[in-house]
Amino acid sequence: MNPIQLPALAAFAAVARHGSFTRAAGETGVSPSALSQSVRALEAQLKIRLFNRTTRRVALTEAGAQFFERVRPALAELADAIEALDETRDxxxxxxxxxxxxxxxxxxxxxxxxxxxxxxxxxxxxxxxxxxxxxxxxxxxxxxxxxxxxxxxxxxxxxxxxDVRIAVAGAPAYFKSHLKPRTPDDLATHDCLHYRFATSGGIYRWEFAQPDDSRRVFNVQTRGHFVTNDLRTMVRAALEGVGLVHVIEDYVREELADGRLVRVLDDWCPSFxxxxxxxxxxxxxxxxxxxxxxxxxxxxxxxxxxxxxxxxxx
Structure with a gap:
């Protein structure tokens, strides 16, 4: 068997990581067709199929997955060796x-x-x-x-x-028609803006801490008419008066400082x-x-x- 060329192994590893020739091409700067040709040539040389391909997805075969687990550390070692040359030049x-x-x-x-x-x-x-x-x-x-x-x-x-701290806030326009909550229990009568996790698909449950003991953190089930998986959109919704937002304080520091958002439940907001x-x-x-x-x-x-x-x- 002829020696396997490093570019072919690098192409294989990139496609294996991304599960896509297109996304791997974006990482490597090589066209998807060129990557596909490299992988097919590698499969031909090894005489084994490394990927199962359909029009919608690319997945490692069992042999391909085993090969990837063996090749990946070696490629990482090569990358470290090359980087070490740069480090010697400080x-x-x-x-x-x-x-x-x-x-x-x-x-x-x-x-x-x-x-x-x-x-x-x-x-x-x-x-x-x-x-x-x-x-x-x-x-x-x-x-x-x-x-x-x-x-x-x-x-x-x-x-x-x-450490960072949580802030609960709403726009002045929102509080024209809603009383400011004094405890987390008061949120039952408020519109709360909800964040959906990208990984699990679950809704984030708002966290609070007892004012007299910040270590006693508890969750509150809130209600509301708006859900998003993007924090910037959630803050914008709060600025538009849609509801209350529960977010890291630093993320809305400017809005709090200039009065576009009004903070509530400050004593109940924990640091972590x-x-x-x-x-x-x-x-x-x-x-x-x-x-x-x-x-x-x-x-x-x-x-x-x-x-x-x-x-x-x-």
């Missing part, structure tokens, strides 16, 4: 793939994206916005950003700021672990990832008072 470089929810992107990354790209011109930053949960290893991500309570215990996680950048355990952190962590911590520290609570040090 210049963070290479593609850095990060998965994060839209709220983290808007609060942590977008405000400083221009400065990051200017400071690290050799890094190609790829952000995948996903409010659900992503398998970093299976999908080929270097890191993810999520709230601390959402991160699996086997991940290495570093904080990107301090803020955003963390997390990665699978690895012997050595690439310089490009360390650069991103240090940069985001620097920027977050400039807007959040107090010291961050560290979870686990990489």
């Amino acid at each position: 210049r963070p470089a290479g593609t850095l793939r990060v998965t994060l929810p839209r709220i983290a992107n808007e609060l942590l990354v977008l405000p400083h994206l221009g400065e990051f790209t200017q400071r690290y011109p050799q890094i190609r930053l790829e952000l995948a916005l996903d409010d659900g949960f992503t398998d970093l290893v299976a999908q080929g991500f270097d890191a993810g950003i999520r709230l601390g309570q959402s991160i699996a215990q086997d991940m290495v996680a570093v904080p990107l700021g301090g 672990q803020g955003f963390f950048l997390y990665t699978p355990g690895r012997a050595q952190m690439p310089a490009k990832l360390r650069a991103l962590i240090d940069f985001l911590q620097e920027k977050r520290a400039s807007v959040l008072p107090g010291k961050s609570r560290r979870r686990r040090k990489p």
Whole structure:
């Protein structure tokens, strides 16, 4: 058998991760037809089918899945070896793939994206916005950003700021026809804007804490006439007077400051672990990832008072 070419293996791995020639083409910069040809040539060389293909989906065969599990670590080692060459020049470089929810992107990354790209011109930053949960290893991500309570215990996680706090708020127009709630029980007579999780499809249940004991957190079943899976749309609905919104305080800080939203139930709103950048355990952190962590911590520290609570040090 002739030696298998690395580009063919890389093409196979990209399609396996995405389950799609089109999406894999977007990652690799190679056309879907070229990827398909590479994979077919690899199958012909190995004399085994790696994918089952239909007009709607591409899925690994049993043999293909076993092959992918063996090939993936080797490709990762090769990528690390290439990155190490860049690190010897003391210049963070290479593609850095990060998965994060839209709220983290808007609060942590977008405000400083221009400065990051200017400071690290050799890094190609790829952000995948996903409010659900992503398998970093299976999908080929270097890191993810999520709230601390959402991160699996086997991940290495570093904080990107301090704790965050919930805010419940509504527009002045809404309170012209509704009395302000004084306790969470009063929400039974209010229109509450609901958020639907992308992964589970469930509706988020509003969380509160006892005013005299912030550790006693409880959920409240709320009612309302509007549901969305997009936080920006939910806030816009609150601004339009559709109902009350329950969201991270930082996300509506400007609206609260200028009076477009009025805060209620302040004493009942809990604080909890803020955003963390997390990665699978690895012997050595690439310089490009360390650069991103240090940069985001620097920027977050400039807007959040107090010291961050560290979870686990990489």
